[in-house]
Amino acid sequence: MTEPSWHELQYSPRLSVPHAADYFQRWVEASRAAQQRLKYHANLAYGTGPKETLDLFPAQSSHYLLVFIHGGYWRAFDKDDFSWVAPPLVRAGISVAVLNYALCPTVHIADISEQCRKAVAWLFHHAARYGVGSRGMIISGHSAGGHLTGEMFATQWADYGVPPGAIIGGVSISGLFDLEPLTQVSFNTDLRLDATRARASSPALKQPAIAAPLVLAVGELESSEFHRQSQLLHQAWPHNCSEVISLPGCHHFNAPDVLTDLNSPVWKPF
Numbered sequence: 001m002t003e004p005s006w007h008e009l010q011y012s013p014r015l016s017v018p019h020a021a022d023y024f025q026r027w028v029e030a031s032r033a034a035q036q037r038l039k040y041h042a043n044l045a046y047g048t049g050p051k052e053t054l055d056l057f058p059a060q061s062s063h064y065l066l067v068f069i070h071g072g073y074w075r076a077f078d079k080d081d082f083s084w085v086a087p088p089l090v091r092a093g094i095s096v097a098v099l100n101y102a103l104c105p106t107v108h109i110a111d112i113s114e115q116c117r118k119a120v121a122w123l124f125h126h127a128a129r130y131g132v133g134s135r136g137m138i139i140s141g142h143s144a145g146g147h148l149t150g151e152m153f154a155t156q157w158a159d160y161g162v163p164p165g166a167i168i169g170g171v172s173i174s175g176l177f178d179l180e181p182l183t184q185v186s187f188n189t190d191l192r193l194d195a196t197r198a199r200a201s202s203p204a205l206k207q208p209a210i211a212a213p214l215v216l217a218v219g220e221l222e223s224s225e226f227h228r229q230s231q232l233l234h235q236a237w238p239h240n241c242s243e244v245i246s247l248p249g250c251h252h253f254n255a256p257d258v259l260t261d262l263n264s265p266v267w268k269p270f
Contacts, residue, residue, distance in 0.1 A: 007184040010225035013252035023253040024077075030084035038086060041130050046122035047115065049102060054119055055079055057086040057096040058131040064138050064168070064270065065095045065127060067120060068259075071143030071174075074112055075104040075190045088260045095132045097123055105190045109179070109201045113151040120152060120167070121160035136168030138270060142256040146175020150203030150233060153210045153240065170214040171266050173247075173256050174226055177204040177233040181225065204232045213269040214240040217258065219250030226252070 004015060014020045035042075041056040066089055070082045079100040086096040101115045123137065141149040149172040157166065179198040182188055199205055208214075214237065216230040227244070234241040245265050247255050258264040 005184065007181055008186060010223045011182060011185050012187075013222070013226075016223065017251050017253055020253055024081070027081050027084055031081055032083075034083040034087050035080075038083075038090060040083075040086070044122075044126075044130070046119040049115070051100050051102040052115055052118065053079070053100045054123070055083065055098045056123075056127065056130050056132065057083075057090050057098075059090040059093050059095045061093050062095040062133050063093045064136060065097060065123065065132055066138045066140055067097045067099065067123060069099050069101075069116060069139070069141035069145035069148045071141065071145045071256075072103075073187060073191070074109050074144045075187070085256075085260060088262070092262055095127075097127070105192055108192060108197065110197065113148060113201060116148050116152060117155055117160060121157075121162050124162045124166050137166060138169045138171065139167060140171040140173075140259060141175070142173045142259075143252065144176065146172035147177060147179070147201075147203065149214070150175055150177050151201070153208050153212075153214055153237075154203050154206040156209050164211075167210050167212055169212045169269055170210075171217070171259060172214060172230070172233075173217045173259065173266070174219060174222060174230075174252055175216065175233070176226075176229050177236075178202045178229060204229075204236045208237045208240050210240070212240065213242070215245065215266045215269060216241050216243070217245040217247055217255065217266050219252055219255035220246045220248050221251040222255070 043053045068085050079098045099119045101112045139149050139152045149170050179202045183193050218230050230244045234244050
């Protein structure tokens with residue numbers, strides 16, 4: 001059997017985290033429990049595509065609307081696997097929207113970024129009719145969702161009818177901001193990245209268009225490349241990203257748990 005390449009080892013967390021599938025099963029089970037426990041609006045269409053839907057979990061006296069974008073290297077998982085994010089936040093008065101999007105290789109990463117922009121714009125224009133009164137949106141995501149969070153910060157929102165100040169911050173956990181190294185991994189057969197497409201979808205090569213804090217967090221136990229990726233954006237966007245938070249004892253698949261802990265340092269700016 002061929003030994004995994006350096007890029008494969010650095011960018012494939014499943015190779016370094018024992019029993020990664022156990023975390024995926026836990027997400028599914030916790031999400032089913034959340035869907036049974038909470039009143040929410042399922043499968044709201046933000047576009048015309050079959051995957052252009054979201055779930056909206058309103059909180060009473062909502063302080064913020066947290067928009068969560070799931071990971072899975074743009075080619076796996078579904079919003080239904082991440083309802084578990086909602087219960088502790090809803091209890092704390094934070095409404096939650098969990099986005100779905102089409103997956104590679106059916107679409108390119110740039111198409112997914114555009115779907116997320118459409119979803120955020122839809123939420124700005126329509127969330128109030130579903131009981132979400134909010135002082136602003138916080139965009140968040142894990143892994144590929146962390147990358148998409150960065151893409152949202154590089155978006156000219158006036159083009160989507162979204163005014164300055166609608167997005168008050170973001171949280172990217174284990175995000176990817178320079179996609180060119182992914183041209184070297186085996187699963188690029190699904191991502192279909194070449195150097196041009198990778199650079200076009202790399203937030204670290206763009207300018208932020210939002211004057212709001214973007215929290216960058218990475219599990220302490222993650223690969224050096226995942227740490228480097230967040231450091232890249234910290235260096236490129238110092239006014240938005242004041243630091244990179246290393247999450248003690250966390251690897252790639254338990255790092256997103258911090259989003260549900262309002263005592264976590266990722267929540268300090270809010």
